[in-house]
Amino acid sequence: MDKYSNFKLKIEAKPSLFHGRTVRKAVGQSLWYRIRDYILQKDTPVCSICGFSPQQDEMWNLHLHEIEHYDFENIVVKLSGLNLICANCHAFHHFGFTQLYSSKEKMERLIEHFVKVNECEINDFKECRKSLLFRRHSSSEVESKKTKSNLSFQEILAGNYTVRYAIIGDIPFKDEVIEKLNKKGVYYQYK
Template sequence: MNTDFDHFKLKIDWKPSAYHGFTVRKSVSQSLWKKIRLEVLKNNQNTCSICGYKPSEEIDLKRLHVHEVEEYGESELICTLKGLNLICVKCHAFHHLGRTFGTLNKDQIEDLMNHFTAVNNCMEQDFKEYYRFVRDQKRQNAPSILELLETFNEEDTVKFFIDGNIPYKEDVISQLKKKGLYREIENKRPISEHFVRYILKGEKFNFNDFKTQEEWDNYTADLEEYVKSKKSDKK
């Protein structure tokens, strides 16, 4: 199966179930989000950042969505907002694929498939292979049900951290803090994917897996920290 999908402009994604229904948009006032949306529309010239769709009539601006680019904590219910992208309704559907395909009829799904293959200049079979690849990756990285039960209590609620440079950022943080929904966290680089694979999961090391100098530097930095922590444990 082909696993080289980096060239795709339109990606597939969906939120972890623990984070369903929790967004910054729903957690701030409608008036503030309206100002944010207008700013994002202006900054992007009313154009989808993925496929280039631009409404010819003002009434069709509703077909442009402000997509929240998020990262999700696994040990804590922390949703980190990395940025805001302006994308059309069709491109947005693929960022919430589970919900999308569960609510549409056959003709609507076929229309979305045509959009995906047109944007990525690919075939329907490429979509199917890409979907399986993303699904398997998410299953591999997802915590087990038992881990989730041990980590999250029923009274826990999702909190947010704003990492990206978004319009009215300070106002957003202020409103989230007033509701007790903001969590300051250390802005630390995520653990290297190669460190997770080779050290934590024990996969066979392959130097050719490193595509950039940055990937190698991040791996070696994480490895050094790991060795230091092991030495400290022995003292």
């Protein structure tokens, strides 16, 4: 068991095979914003991780995060749910991207957020980050083994493959999401 499994805010990284591939992008902004608006009206607008509750003019700080699982063999992103989370917590769900595109000052603020939310020390953050790097290295090996029969290394590097999407959770406008994915030929139905 991971010694940081009790942390509310975790450092995550999407497997490289699925970078940039999301249901949100596949269905388009119009439908995605309808889903977000529905959830904001239905639920209390609060970060499900740290409890941040934005003022009306700060709602842009509350993101709709996709809870995903990955089927490497069939190259499928499985959407199991959606959470409202603040921009700071969301940065840790896409930590590789965050590290690449954040200034030193922003990274320092994000690390402070991590420490505060998890009621831990800076060394816990550093150990957690090391653990992620180890998991990413290990998962890259798993990805290449599991996709070896389906994709060549060159196809993966060039992005010459299709990612499909399965909606395995209950989300608002689920039928419309599936219809849009079907029209684009990227919906995957598990039997």
